[in-house]
Each structure stands twice: as structure tokens, then as C-alpha cells.
Amino acid sequence: MTMTKKEEDDDLLPDKDAAKGFYAKYEPKEILGRGISSTVRRCIEKETGREFAAKIIDVGAESGDASPSQMLEATRQEIAILRQVMGHPYIIELQDVFESDAFIFLVFELCRNGELFDYLTSVVTLSEKKTRYIMRQIFEGVDYIHSNSIVHRDLKPENILLDDNFNVKITDFGFAKVLDNNDKLFDLCGTPGYLAPETLKCSMWEKSPGYSKEVDIWACGVIMFTLLVGCPPFWHRKQMVMLRNIMEGKYSFTSPEWADISEDPKDLIRKCLVVEPEKRITVKEALAHPFFTTTRKPKQNKLKMYIFPRLKLQLRRQSQFNARKKFQYAILCVRAMVRIKRLRYTIEPLRMEDSLKDPYRVKILRKVIDGCAFRVYGHWVKKGEGQNRAALFENTPRTELHTLYLANLSR
Ligand code: ADP
Ligand code: MG
Numbered sequence: 001m002t003m004t005k006k007e008e009d010d011d012l013l014p015d016k017d018a019a020k021g022f023y024a025k026y027e028p029k030e031i032l033g034r035g036i037s038s039t040v041r042r043c044i045e046k047e048t049g050r051e052f053a054a055k056i057i058d059v060g061a062e063s064g065d066a067s068p069s070q071m072l073e074a075t076r077q078e079i080a081i082l083r084q085v086m087g088h089p090y091i092i093e094l095q096d097v098f099e100s101d102a103f104i105f106l107v108f109e110l111c112r113n114g115e116l117f118d119y120l121t122s123v124v125t126l127s128e129k130k131t132r133y134i135m136r137q138i139f140e141g142v143d144y145i146h147s148n149s150i151v152h153r154d155l156k157p158e159n160i161l162l163d164d165n166f167n168v169k170i171t172d173f174g175f176a177k178v179l180d181n182n183d184k185l186f187d188l189c190g191t192p193g194y195l196a197p198e199t200l201k202c203s204m205w206e207k208s209p210g211y212s213k214e215v216d217i218w219a220c221g222v223i224m225f226t227l228l229v230g231c232p233p234f235w236h237r238k239q240m241v242m243l244r245n246i247m248e249g250k251y252s253f254t255s256p257e258w259a260d261i262s263e264d265p266k267d268l269i270r271k272c273l274v275v276e277p278e279k280r281i282t283v284k285e286a287l288a289h290p291f292f293t294t295t296r297k298p299k300q301n302k303l304k305m306y307i308f309p310r311l312k313l314q315l316r317r318q319s320q321f322n323a324r325k326k327f328q329y330a331i332l333c334v335r336a337m338v339r340i341k342r343l344r345y346t347i348e349p350l351r352m353e354d355s356l357k358d359p360y361r362v363k364i365l366r367k368v369i370d371g372c373a374f375r376v377y378g379h380w381v382k383k384g385e386g387q388n389r390a391a392l393f394e395n396t397p398r399t400e401l402h403t404l405y406l407a408n409l410s411r
Contacts, residue, residue, distance in 0.1 A: 022098040022105040028054060033115070035174070037061060037071065042110060052095055053108045060102030074174065075104050081176045082106070084148055090141035092161065092171040111161035111169050116223075119166075120157055125230040125257065128265055134160075135224050136292050137168035142220065143283045145170070146213050149179045155219035156194045157226065184210025192239060193232050194219040197247045197275045214277035217286065221272025228265060229257040233273065249275040264291040 026043040033040045038057045045052060059071045066074065082094045096107035113119065116134065120126065126134065138160060145152055152173065159172040175189045188195075188203040196218035198211040225233040233251035236242040245251065251273065253266055268291045271281040281289070350362060359365045 019098055019100045019103055019105055022054070022096075022107075025096070026052065026054060026107065035172075043107070051110045053110045055106040055108065057104045057106070058102065059104055072104075078173050078176065079104075079106065081150055081173045081178065084178075085145055085150060085173070088141060088144045090137045090168045090170060091144065092169045108171070109163075109169070111163050111171075113162035113164065113166055115158050116160040116162060116168070116227075117157035119162055120227060120230065126227045128228070128262060131224060131227045131265065132291060134168060134227065135220070136287070138170065138220060138223065139283055139287050139292075141168060141170040142216050143287065145176075146216070146283055150176055151179055151185070151213045152176050152216050152219075153185075154190050154194075155216055155223065156191050157223060158191075160223070179212065182212070184212055186210050190215070190219075192242065193235060194222050195243075195246060196277070197249065198277050200243055200247055211277065213283075214280050217272050217280050217283060218277075220286070221269050224265065224272065225251070225269050228261055229255060231255075233269075247275070249273055264289070264294070267291070 025047070026045055029042040029044065031039055031041050032053055037059075038055050040053055040055045043052050043054045044050070057071070057075050059075055060068055061071075079094070079097055082092070085091050086093050092111075093109040094106060095109060096105070098105035098107075138155075142152065142155070150173075152170070153175040154172055155170070159170065161169040161171050163169055177185060179185075186202050186208070188199060190199060196211060196215040198208070199215055202208045202211060222232055222234070234242050234245040236245060253261075258266070268281075268286065268289045271289070272286065274280040286292075350364065355362050355365055360369055
């Protein structure tokens with residue numbers, strides 16, 4: 001028996017008895033997104049008809065290396081952090097929490113415009129202006145997170161949502177961590193393409209000094225690069241090569257899309273993607289960067305700058321009737337037509353290069369050569385006897401003659 005899409009979705013819904021509170025208050029609808037052990041659904045608050053997004057986390061099941069108790073602990077930590085950071089315009093608002101043995105329900109404000117990732121996929125690249133708008137909000141959100149001594153650790157376009165007005169909402173604090181007294185972190189978590197070099201070094205080098213908030217700035221650099229040109233800076237089909245590129249900070253602004261992008265955004269990306277975390281720009285410095293503070297006109301394509309004013313001028317001129325100009329154009333057109341018609345009677349142009357390489361191929365020279373040849377060798381070069389007169393004027397020696405000549409020399 002095959003299941004319909006709706007039945008499949010319903011099958012994934014958790015045991016209703018285990019979460020009476022949630023079901024009494026909300027009506028779950030379609031799936032908005034999925035994670036490793038969570039499903040996010042649109043839901044409607046029954047009393048008010050308002051829409052929300054419910055993240056339903058299966059804490060009863062094993063998830064990767066995590067046992068159910070670890071999952072429960074991690075989710076409780078996520079909730080505590082969400083409660084600490086919410087209230088900021090660019091951070092997701094947690095509305096309600098329901099906890100049962102097997103599931104935890106987190107009810108969030110609904111972001112109708114979905115993930116920044118999907119938006120980027122639909123538009124391919126963002127203009128400098130739009131990138132500035134989005135990145136300023138991301139940095140402001142990160143600034144607030146960091147000022148609360150929290151590091152997000154999984155910033156990426158999939159975890160940045162867009163509300164009805166296309167404003168940013170940073171979400172998914174599943175990997176976020178509270179830093180007490182400038183603690184250092186050592187565990188490897190996040191998403192490969194967005195991992196900072198110091199995070200990777202932790203998993204490879206025992207004496208690694210650990211990492212801290214700077215990893216979020218690195219991720220912001222990767223996001224900004226991706227928004228501007230539609231592809232990430234370190235991506236490589238072989239993951240090992242990608243990780244090595246990250247560790248070495250090896251990326252470039254060489255793809256053609258970068259030619260039209262001004263210096264300020266490139267400079268900010270460069271400052272975010274600095275391998276040594278202590279030399280990397282801080283979130284406050286990033287917000288004070290000229291990319292955000294100076295409103296320069298975006299770099300104009302030189303060609304556009306050159307062509308458009310001329311084109312405008314021409315169009316303006318064309319819109320005014322000028323009898324004298326029209327007559328001149330008509331004469332030019334007639335002259336051009338006559339030239340084209342006469343083309344087949346015109347003598348073919350003589351190119352120095354061709355006449356030096358193979359003079360016999362040029363019709364006019366062939367006549368001269370034939371005339372000379374007849375006069376000089378007339379007694380033995382005869383037309384129609386299979387002899388190649390062109391050979392008399394060849395610039396390169398015939399191979400058999402050349403070998404004969406060399407053989408004579410060596411004697
Ligand atoms: P996970 O920790 O499993 O990655 P997320 O919190 O990132 O879970 O949510 C998974 C996906 O669900 C998001 O990438 C997004 O597509 C969707 N989603 C999450 N929260 C919301 C929301 N508030 N509004 C709209 N979609 C959401
Ligand atoms: Mg996520």
C-alpha cells in the first residue's frame with residue numbers, strides 16, 4: 001500500500017499522548033524543514049489563529065553519537081541559550097516549550113520567507129546593497145550573541161531565516177555554547193564548509209589552544225563571500241582538499257563575478273577570513289568597517305559607464321529629426337551597398353605574409369612567376385607535362401633533395 005504525502009507526514013508526527021499540551025494549544029501543519037533529529041512544522045495557535053513554527057525534537061531516539069540523555073541535555077541547553085538571547089530583532093523568538101519523555105516542542109515565531117540559503121538559491125547572487133543589508137543584520141545579531149558570552153558555532157545560510165520583511169532571524173542554537181571566563185572550546189562541531197581553521201586544528205592537533213567566538217566571524221566571512229558570488233570560498237569536490245584550503249586560508253577573488261564588486265566588501269571578507277583568530281576582525285570592528293559606514297556607489301562596469309551615456313546621447317539625438325544628418329546617413333548607406341556589389345570585381349588584397357610563404361598561391365604573383373619561369377626555363381618547364389612549376393619557387397627544401405644535399409656534404 002502506498003502512502004500519500006499527507007499520510008507520510010502524519011506518520012512522522014510524534015505520539016499525541018506524549019505531548020498533550022502542545023496539541024491542545026497548536027494545530028500542526030506542513031513541514032518547513034528538517035534536521036538530524038528534528039522536524040520543523042508550521043502550526044496554528046488554536047485560540048488566536050496566529051501562525052508559528054514548531055521544532056519537534058525526538059529526544060528519545062539515538063542521534064549520531066548522542067544517547068537519548070545527551071540529546072535531552074543538549075536540547076535543554078539550546079532552550080536556555082535561546083531564552084538568553086531572544087528579544088533581539090535579528091534573533092529568533094522562542095514562544096513556547098513543551099517537554100515530554102520522547103519529544104520536546106519548541107514553538108518559534110514563523111519566518112515566512114524561509115532560509116537565506118533558499119533565497120540565495122533563487123536569486124543566485126545578491127547585489128552589494130542587499131549583501132550590506134543582510135550582513136549588517138547578521139553581524140548585529142552575532143554582536144548581541146557574543147555580548148551575552150555565547151558562541152553560535154553553526155552560522156550558515158540554512159540557519160539564517162528571513163521574516164515577512166526579509167529581515168534576518170538567526171536560528172538553530174543547537175551547537176551554541178556559553179563561554180565562562182573566556183573559556184576555550186575544543187570539540188569539533190559545525191558544518192564543514194563554514195568551519196574555522198582553529199576548529200579544524202583542534203581535531204588534528206592535541207596541543208591546540210582551542211577556539212572561541214572568532215569562529216562565528218570566520219563563518220560570517222564565508223556567508224558574505226557566498227552571498228556576493230553565489231558560491232562558497234573554500235568549496236572543493238574532495239572534502240579533504242576543502243579542509244586543507246580552509247586551514248591554509250586559501251581562497252581567491254578571481255572568478256569573473258568579482259570584477260564588478262567593489263573593494264570594501266572584498267576587504268571585509270579578507271579581514272574575516274584571517275587564519276589566525278587573534279588577528280581576525282572582531283564583530284564590533286566589522287560593524288564599523290567602511291562597507292557598512294560609507295555609502296559609496298557600487299563599482300560600475302567600465303563598459304556600461306562608457307556605453308550608456310553615449311547610447312543615451314545617440315537616442316536623444318535620434319529623437320530629434322535632422323534632415324541634413326539623415327541625408328548623410330543615406331549617402332553612406334548607398335556607398336556601402338555599391339562597395340559590397342563591386343566586391344567580386346575587386347582584386348584580392350595582397351598580404352605580405354602569404355606572398356612570402358607561398359607566392360605561387362597568390363593569383364597575381366602566379367602570373368608573374370609563370371611568365372618568368374617560361375622565359376628562364378621555357379626549354380624544359382612545359383605546361384601540361386606533369387611538372388610542378390610552383391616547386392621552383394618553394395621556400396622550404398624538398399625532403400629528398402635536402403637529404404641528398406646533406407649526404408653530399410658529409411662525403
Ligand atoms: P536543525 O537543528 O535540525 O538544523 P533548525 O532549527 O535549523 O533545526 O531548523 C531546521 C529548518 O527548519 C531550518 O533550516 C528552516 O528551514 C526551518 N525552520 C526552522 N525554524 C523556522 C521558523 N521559525 N520559520 C520557518 N522555518 C523554520
Ligand atoms: Mg539548522
